[in-house]
Amino acid sequence: MKKVALKDQSFIPYGQQWIDEEDIQAVNNVLKSAFLTCGPIVDQFEVALAKKVESQFAIAVSSGTAALHLCSLVLDLKPGDKVIVPSITFLATANAVKYMGADVIFADVDTETGLMSYEHYLRAYESGGNDVKAVYYVHLNGQVSDDFVKIAKDAKQKNIFIVEDAAHAIGTKHSIDDDVVKPVGSCAISDLCIFSFHPVKTITMGEGGAITTNNEHYYEKLKTLRHHGMVRDPALFTLKELAFTHEGQPYPWYYEMSEMGFNYRATDIHCALGLSQLKKLDYFVARRQEIVRLYDDAFESLTSLLRPIPKTDLNLTAFHLYPILIDFSALKKNRYQVIQELKNLGIGTQVHYMPLPLHPFYKENYRTSNIPGAMIYYSKVLSLPLYPKMRNDDVLRVIDAVRDVIRT
Numbered sequence: 001m002k003k004v005a006l007k008d009q010s011f012i013p014y015g016q017q018w019i020d021e022e023d024i025q026a027v028n029n030v031l032k033s034a035f036l037t038c039g040p041i042v043d044q045f046e047v048a049l050a051k052k053v054e055s056q057f058a059i060a061v062s063s064g065t066a067a068l069h070l071c072s073l074v075l076d077l078k079p080g081d082k083v084i085v086p087s088i089t090f091l092a093t094a095n096a097v098k099y100m101g102a103d104v105i106f107a108d109v110d111t112e113t114g115l116m117s118y119e120h121y122l123r124a125y126e127s128g129g130n131d132v133k134a135v136y137y138v139h140l141n142g143q144v145s146d147d148f149v150k151i152a153k154d155a156k157q158k159n160i161f162i163v164e165d166a167a168h169a170i171g172t173k174h175s176i177d178d179d180v181v182k183p184v185g186s187c188a189i190s191d192l193c194i195f196s197f198h199p200v201k202t203i204t205m206g207e208g209g210a211i212t213t214n215n216e217h218y219y220e221k222l223k224t225l226r227h228h229g230m231v232r233d234p235a236l237f238t239l240k241e242l243a244f245t246h247e248g249q250p251y252p253w254y255y256e257m258s259e260m261g262f263n264y265r266a267t268d269i270h271c272a273l274g275l276s277q278l279k280k281l282d283y284f285v286a287r288r289q290e291i292v293r294l295y296d297d298a299f300e301s302l303t304s305l306l307r308p309i310p311k312t313d314l315n316l317t318a319f320h321l322y323p324i325l326i327d328f329s330a331l332k333k334n335r336y337q338v339i340q341e342l343k344n345l346g347i348g349t350q351v352h353y354m355p356l357p358l359h360p361f362y363k364e365n366y367r368t369s370n371i372p373g374a375m376i377y378y379s380k381v382l383s384l385p386l387y388p389k390m391r392n393d394d395v396l397r398v399i400d401a402v403r404d405v406i407r408t
């Protein structure tokens with residue numbers, strides 16, 4: 001196969017946003033308007049997002065990490081509480097538990113999909129017992145497994161909260177019962193769901209995130225907590241003599257704080273971008289699926305050294321990443337060599353993820369985590385470029401480059 005010199009062609013990163021003129025115009029309009037933050041576009045984005053994912057409420061925040069932290073606050077995690085987190089995920093999923101002084105139980109994951117199975121969940125639960133307060137489930141790569149439904153239903157019976165980390169999965173749909181299909185974020189079988197809109201995710205706000213829920217109490221609490229814990233609704237004021245005139249009118253300057261909050265707001269500038277991007281979600285998802293099909297067709301029967309990850313339901317999934325599993329020992333090249341050779345051919349790749357219990361911060365206390373499945377997944381996985389702006393000839397370049405590297 002002919003090798004293409006890098007200088008002739010642009011570098012294909014593993015992921016990238018797609019911003020068009022409409023997005024730029026939307027942001028521009030906000031910059032020229034009266035409100036850069038706390039304005040009407042935040043509400044518009046939240047309403048549109050809730051509608052899209054079929055939840056009752058959505059709250060826009062400054063990042064996916066802030067969204068996870070707010071979920072931990074709403075669930076009132078305390079030292080001594082334990083939360084089950086899959087060992088293959090981004091740092092933020094587990095950190096959101098540690099922010100509260102609560103403890104993480106790292107669950108093992110499937111060697112092929114990287115997803116936490118029902119068995120893994122049960123094993124993690126057994127090790128935590130009555131202290132297990134929540135499960136932070138991750139829809140890795142955008143895929144939702146049937147086991148998630150089993151886990152959510154079991155958790156409900158056990159009075160354990162279910163939070164979906166759907167940073168990878170905006171746009172994915174999945175069946176909940178035989179004939180009920182719901183978008184991720186509907187919270188039909190979970191308490192809370194979070195999204196990230198970092199530029200590498202399926203739609204972007206620059207930096208940003210959101211939480212969806214059907215619980216009105218959580219919704220009100222989340223809005224207060226993202227805004228310093230400030231309460232401005234006179235009906236909720238507790239210090240009557242400070243808040244109201246003798247005639248019972250609330251003082252216009254008055255607000256009060258009963259609970260410590262944060263500044264985790266998303267600005268109107270970011271929400272304008274999010275709102276504009278949300279309009280393209282269906283197209284982005286369809287294009288991602290097209291690319292996944294091209295890759296799957298090319299790699300499925302190419303060689304026994306490499307294969308795509310198994311798909312839970314290709315037609316319903318919004319793929320955030322395109323991981324392949326490589327048998328590096330049989331290939332007689334290590335991952336570093338493969339990554340370098342692909343880079344020399346102009347192809348960017350990334351590893352998602354090193355198991356969290358291996359990180360120095362976690363290693364100290366989680367030496368005992370038994371995660372053979374996660375270690376196998378990690379030893380084989382490599383994410384190839386996947387983003388909607390890729391053209392078909394970019395996809396073919398990636399396929400050719402992978403073929404070259406595998407064969408030589």
Ligand SMILES: *Cc1c(COP(=O)(O)O)cnc(C)c1O
Nearest residue numbers: 063064065090092167196197198
């Ligand atoms: C990106 C990501 C986050 C964090 O989102 P940010 O918006 O970057 O803070 C959390 N969990 C997972 C699985 C992610 O991929």
